[in-house]
Amino acid sequence: MFESLSALPADPILGLLTQFRADNNSNKVDLGVGVYKDPQGHTPILDCVKIAEQRRTDAEDTKVYIGPTGSANFNQLMTELAFGHDHPALLANRIRTVSTPGGTGALRVAADFIKRCNPNAVLWVSDPTWANHTGLFEAAGITVKTYPYYDYDSKTLKFQQMIDALKQISKDDVVLLHACCHNPSGMDLTNDQWDEVISVTAHQGFTPLIDMAYQGFGVGVNEDAYGVRQMAAAVENMILCSSCSKNFGLYRERIGACSIIGKDSAQTDIAFSVLLYVIRCIYSMPPAHGAAIVETILADDSLKQQWLDELTVMRDRINGNRQMLVDKLIENGVDRDFSFIAKQKGMFSFLGVNPNQVEVLKKDFSIYMVGSSRISIAGISEANVDYLAKSIASVI
Ligand code: LMR
Numbered sequence: 001m002f003e004s005l006s007a008l009p010a011d012p013i014l015g016l017l018t019q020f021r022a023d024n025n026s027n028k029v030d031l032g033v034g035v036y037k038d039p040q041g042h043t044p045i046l047d048c049v050k051i052a053e054q055r056r057t058d059a060e061d062t063k064v065y066i067g068p069t070g071s072a073n074f075n076q077l078m079t080e081l082a083f084g085h086d087h088p089a090l091l092a093n094r095i096r097t098v099s100t101p102g103g104t105g106a107l108r109v110a111a112d113f114i115k116r117c118n119p120n121a122v123l124w125v126s127d128p129t130w131a132n133h134t135g136l137f138e139a140a141g142i143t144v145k146t147y148p149y150y151d152y153d154s155k156t157l158k159f160q161q162m163i164d165a166l167k168q169i170s171k172d173d174v175v176l177l178h179a180c181c182h183n184p185s186g187m188d189l190t191n192d193q194w195d196e197v198i199s200v201t202a203h204q205g206f207t208p209l210i211d212m213a214y215q216g217f218g219v220g221v222n223e224d225a226y227g228v229r230q231m232a233a234a235v236e237n238m239i240l241c242s243s244c245s246k247n248f249g250l251y252r253e254r255i256g257a258c259s260i261i262g263k264d265s266a267q268t269d270i271a272f273s274v275l276l277y278v279i280r281c282i283y284s285m286p287p288a289h290g291a292a293i294v295e296t297i298l299a300d301d302s303l304k305q306q307w308l309d310e311l312t313v314m315r316d317r318i319n320g321n322r323q324m325l326v327d328k329l330i331e332n333g334v335d336r337d338f339s340f341i342a343k344q345k346g347m348f349s350f351l352g353v354n355p356n357q358v359e360v361l362k363k364d365f366s367i368y369m370v371g372s373s374r375i376s377i378a379g380i381s382e383a384n385v386d387y388l389a390k391s392i393a394s395v396i
Helices: 014-022 047-059 072-083 102-117 131-139 159-166 191-204 223-234 265-282 289-298 301-331 355-365 385-395
Strands: 095-100 122-127 143-148 174-178 207-212 238-243 256-261 348-350 374-376
Touching: 047 289, 047 301, 072 095, 072 223, 072 238, 072 256, 072 289, 095 102, 095 265, 102 131, 102 207, 102 238, 102 256, 102 265, 122 131, 122 159, 131 143, 143 159, 159 191, 191 223, 207 223, 223 238, 256 265, 289 301, 301 385, 355 385
Parallel strands: 122 143, 122 174, 174 207, 207 238
Antiparallel strands: 095 256, 238 256, 348 374
């Protein structure tokens, strides 16, 4: 049976991990996968996570099945983190949240759920979007199309084109929006732009699916949820997929959440029964460990504050790296304007070099980035920024 298969290329993002690990160059720089790194290039376990994990280990007394929704406490706390504890949709009992295996698991659940809502729904994604969005939704049998988003030349949003495109989308379709820290461009909607997108969404009647993989990495946990909260207050139906991989540093624990909002409590209950069926058919039940860590942190005021402080350190470091790279490029005589990198938000920006230059940076300098020239800003450090800037200067 397997003889019918032909090999597929490695994943454009995860494939870089293997190549980077196999590279013996002591100067190598990893700007590939979006993970936070400290100045030593290490991805640490947050102190609040260590404490919560210990408490969890001490208190845990069973490994029995938890059920397809995962932990009810985690789901409630994640709902409040995303929407705010007094959001009108929450008070009206219109939100149901489940724990999922990472943000990717949440997206796959959302994809199968959408397929059940409307087998012919088209999913509209920003051009560009996270490299895995298209494959993930197509794997669930959903047609994926794009709306204009980022202008590679001017390094700005194609906002009017985006709005014009959204105005053509039918009520039967779904539009995927990035809550904050747009992956891969680092270009976020301003609050005013969110307001306009929300008004078009409500007018057209299509369903918004918001992917929030970086809450807290842009401006702050509440500020980054502006679009999520305003959208949820303005539409009848919405889906939110969130991830605890980056903001809690729980990457390999695979924990995220999927929330659905119905027009009223009764409709949401029906939709929720479908969501549970979908989960049962994919992975049956989510893993529990990561959720237990997150709920321990969010349920304890002092641990939650510690988490917010550690998150601020990560966010500030990434923002500092942005400015540091821009300054170093100038110092190394680069006259091309890279100031956009310092203005963008979150883990990523496009460096703006061509695929050939990306390849040269990898082969000749052991500098790893996605083929689109997306760089993971957290991989920059005081120790490698000079080498990085000199290498970029020499290829452009
Ligand atoms: C990324 O975009 O680098 C991260 O979201 C990791 C991944 O799974 O692709």
